[in-house]
Amino acid sequence: MAHFKDFTVRYGMVIDLDKCTGCGACMMSCQAENNVAPQEDASNKLRALNWLKVYRLSNGKEYPEHETVFLPRPCMQCGNPSCVTVCPVVATDKNEEGGIVSQVTPRCIGCRYCMASCPYHARYFNWFDPYWPGDLKEALSPDVSTRPRGVVEKCSFCHHRFMKAKDKAIANGEDPLMLPEEAYQTACTEACPNGAIVFGDLNNPEHRVYELKQSPYAFRLLERLGTDPQVYYLSKREWVRRLGDNYLEQEETGKPLQTLLNNSH
Amino acid sequence: MDYSKPIDNALFPKGCERCSFTKFSLFMLIPAALLLWGVISAFVVLANGLGTTGLDDKFGFGLWITVDLAVIALGAGAFFTGLLRYILNIDELKNIVSFTAVVGFLCYTGAMFILVLDIGQPLRSWFGYWYPNVHSMLTEVIFCITCYCIVLIIEYIPLILEQRKFESNKFIQHLAHNFHVYMPLFAGIGAFLSTFHQGSLGGMYGVLFGRPYIFRDGFFIWPWTFFLYLLSAVSAGPMFSVLMVTLMEKITGKTLVSWKVKQLMGKIGGTMLIVYTIGKFLDSYAWVNSVLPRSGLTFDQMFTGFVYSSFWFYAEHIALVIGIACMALPALRKIPAFFYIGALVTCFSIVLNRFVMTVQALGIPVMPFENWQWYWANWAEWGAFALILGYSIVTLAVTYRYCPLFPQEAELNKK
Numbered sequence: 001m002a003h004f005k006d007f008t009v010r011y012g013m014v015i016d017l018d019k020c021t022g023c024g025a026c027m028m029s030c031q032a033e034n035n036v037a038p039q040e041d042a043s044n045k046l047r048a049l050n051w052l053k054v055y056r057l058s059n060g061k062e063y064p065e066h067e068t069v070f071l072p073r074p075c076m077q078c079g080n081p082s083c084v085t086v087c088p089v090v091a092t093d094k095n096e097e098g099g100i101v102s103q104v105t106p107r108c109i110g111c112r113y114c115m116a117s118c119p120y121h122a123r124y125f126n127w128f129d130p131y132w133p134g135d136l137k138e139a140l141s142p143d144v145s146t147r148p149r150g151v152v153e154k155c156s157f158c159h160h161r162f163m164k165a166k167d168k169a170i171a172n173g174e175d176p177l178m179l180p181e182e183a184y185q186t187a188c189t190e191a192c193p194n195g196a197i198v199f200g201d202l203n204n205p206e207h208r209v210y211e212l213k214q215s216p217y218a219f220r221l222l223e224r225l226g227t228d229p230q231v232y233y234l235s236k237r238e239w240v241r242r243l244g245d246n247y248l249e250q251e252e253t254g255k256p257l258q259t260l261l262n263n264s265h
Numbered sequence: 266m267d268y269s270k271p272i273d274n275a276l277f278p279k280g281c282e283r284c285s286f287t288k289f290s291l292f293m294l295i296p297a298a299l300l301l302w303g304v305i306s307a308f309v310v311l312a313n314g315l316g317t318t319g320l321d322d323k324f325g326f327g328l329w330i331t332v333d334l335a336v337i338a339l340g341a342g343a344f345f346t347g348l349l350r351y352i353l354n355i356d357e358l359k360n361i362v363s364f365t366a367v368v369g370f371l372c373y374t375g376a377m378f379i380l381v382l383d384i385g386q387p388l389r390s391w392f393g394y395w396y397p398n399v400h401s402m403l404t405e406v407i408f409c410i411t412c413y414c415i416v417l418i419i420e421y422i423p424l425i426l427e428q429r430k431f432e433s434n435k436f437i438q439h440l441a442h443n444f445h446v447y448m449p450l451f452a453g454i455g456a457f458l459s460t461f462h463q464g465s466l467g468g469m470y471g472v473l474f475g476r477p478y479i480f481r482d483g484f485f486i487w488p489w490t491f492f493l494y495l496l497s498a499v500s501a502g503p504m505f506s507v508l509m510v511t512l513m514e515k516i517t518g519k520t521l522v523s524w525k526v527k528q529l530m531g532k533i534g535g536t537m538l539i540v541y542t543i544g545k546f547l548d549s550y551a552w553v554n555s556v557l558p559r560s561g562l563t564f565d566q567m568f569t570g571f572v573y574s575s576f577w578f579y580a581e582h583i584a585l586v587i588g589i590a591c592m593a594l595p596a597l598r599k600i601p602a603f604f605y606i607g608a609l610v611t612c613f614s615i616v617l618n619r620f621v622m623t624v625q626a627l628g629i630p631v632m633p634f635e636n637w638q639w640y641w642a643n644w645a646e647w648g649a650f651a652l653i654l655g656y657s658i659v660t661l662a663v664t665y666r667y668c669p670l671f672p673q674e675a676e677l678n679k680k
């Protein structure tokens with residue numbers, strides 16, 4: 001596996017699934033913020049563009065024990081992104097302080113190898129030309145370039161906001177790599193009415209995510225594959241945490257490798 | 266002028282007979298129909314985008330990538346036969362080496378064409394050469410396949426130069442001679458390039474650590490997967506060439522290559538198949554007992570329904586054993602029925618492998634709360650396949666009619 005550099009600043013999220021109601025405000029704000037084109041016919045969800053997608057998880061039990069949880073899934077900005085090494089033209093990379101996995105759409109040739117490699121389905125392909133019904137074109141954000149047909153796009157943690165925050169810090173004579181938490185926030189974080197999404201520098205003890213990610217209820221999706229995601233989830237419910245990864249029957253939630261080792265001794 | 270002979274008789278290879286031009290033209294209607302279908306689909310895809318195909322965000326790879334991988338494996342008869350003929354000097358193979366080169370040429374150019382359709386931004390194809398990511402297996406594949414395509418064109422040219430029309434042209438005669446003199450060099454380059462890209466095609470999948478169905482690590486990615494793909498190609502490649510010759514024999518009603526040469530090809534493919542099969546069984550064992558449990562998954566979770574059932578997993582492996590029995594055991598190989606069954610099941614196993622590695626790998630839910638997804642190629646995707654099929658039939662038919670493709674043909678069909 002390729003080794004990516006250790007970043008001083010590593011932006012990430014901690015999403016509290018026990019707070020998320022599945023309202024979809026994060027999805028909507030993301031679409032608007034990042035000029036994500038709506039679909040003429042979005043009935044085929046495997047063709048719709050959603051940088052952030054809210055999944056519905058169920059504990060699989062019958063009423064009255066049935067429980068549902070909603071899981072917002074942005075790009076995990078993996079510490080070891082399987083998508084980056086495979087791209088034949090370096091259209092996606094992870095080499096900037098902040099640890100955000102870039103997507104350079106003018107460079108992308110649309111081979112979709114990165115999509116095949118991402119286990120989170122965080123990458124979306126522009127199957128058709130972007131379509132802006134009515135006056136929607138007038139509402140496009142000038143901060144994010146629109147994408148043509150035939151390229152892959154994905155969540156960038158609202159990278160343009162990061163750049164603006166850094167510019168501002170530099171203009172004020174501050175260190176752009178020591179931004180206060182509120183200086184740079186993603187659109188979805190701001191939009192969530194329940195405060196389920198907390199965003200910040202995972203390496204900075206002054207940011208809330210630093211503490212939150214160490215919670216005993218924190219977990220990451222498919223951690224055992226080795227992608228090292230920068231998005232954490234919180235849930236007090238064991239079944240939710242268990243659905244965050246694949247476990248063999250005898251394995252304990254959150255300790256897959258340990259259990260395997262114990263079994264082999 | 267001899268009116269009893271076809272009108273284009275003067276262009277036929279020496280001592281070879283061909284059907285009438287009318288019959289030939291009527292036969293050409295079949296590939297023409299395929300080409301028409303293909304051109305329409307290619308136009309629709311290029312004009313309106315990949316939304317016109319059956320692909321989606323879950324199945325970014327589908328029929329086209331499966332076909333690409335399959336034909337590149339089946340076309341491996343070209344480099345392998347070239348290597349054996351020109352570098353290892355197995356003289357007998359001179360009777361089939363040109364044909365394998367043409368089959369390889371068609372497989373590779375067809376794959377290249379499909380790749381151009383398959384990428385979302387065909388006008389940016391050159392980015393792959395200009396801004397290469399040296400860590401990507403796909404980069405290696407792009408470079409090696411392009412270079413090898415050039416080698417295959419070079420291997421094809423002498424066939425055209427040996428056309429009867431050019432018999433009296435001294436310059437062309439010399440040129441053709443020189444091509445033959447330098448052919449071992451090109452065969453060597455071809456073998457070198459093919460070794461790399463065949464291996465890298467396996468590596469392309471093996472490195473995807475987010476896909477436990479295809480992921481291999483440690484020893485089982487390098488050198489194992491690399492050589493497995495290479496071995497699968499050199500097993501199926503020679504057998505596919507033999508099957509194609511036999512199909513042409515059925516269509517033309519002539520013997521084009523002697524049984525002895527076919528047997529030799531079968532023996533070579535069969536020997537490679539033994540090594541491949543051992544490797545494949547060990548690979549599957551390591552996958553089931555190491556990659557899957559480490560990913561928290563079980564063998565049963567990898568399969569569902571009919572299209573994604575474990576039946577295909579077993580079929581792929583059993584076909585290899587049948588292939589070995591038919592091709593590597595001289596007693597069975599000598600019986601035509603077993604010989605052809607052996608060749609067919611080997612090719613089937615390799616194509617099936619490319620299918621499951623491409624489509625099934627993407628259909629499997631990796632996040633535990635996802636569902637299985639299904640993919641069906643639509644008319645436009647099949648159309649592109651029809652296009653390369655039509656193009657291959659036309660090229661093969663024209664080459665066969667006018668060029669000395671099979672050195673043994675005249676002798677084998679003497680009346």
Ligand code: SF4
Nearest residue numbers: 075076078081083118
């Ligand atoms: S979630 Fe997927 S797209 Fe995002 S960095 Fe990880 S592998 Fe790449």
Ligand code: SF4
Nearest residue numbers: 087108109111112114
């Ligand atoms: S689709 Fe674009 S970003 Fe993805 S691997 Fe291909 S060129 Fe790179």
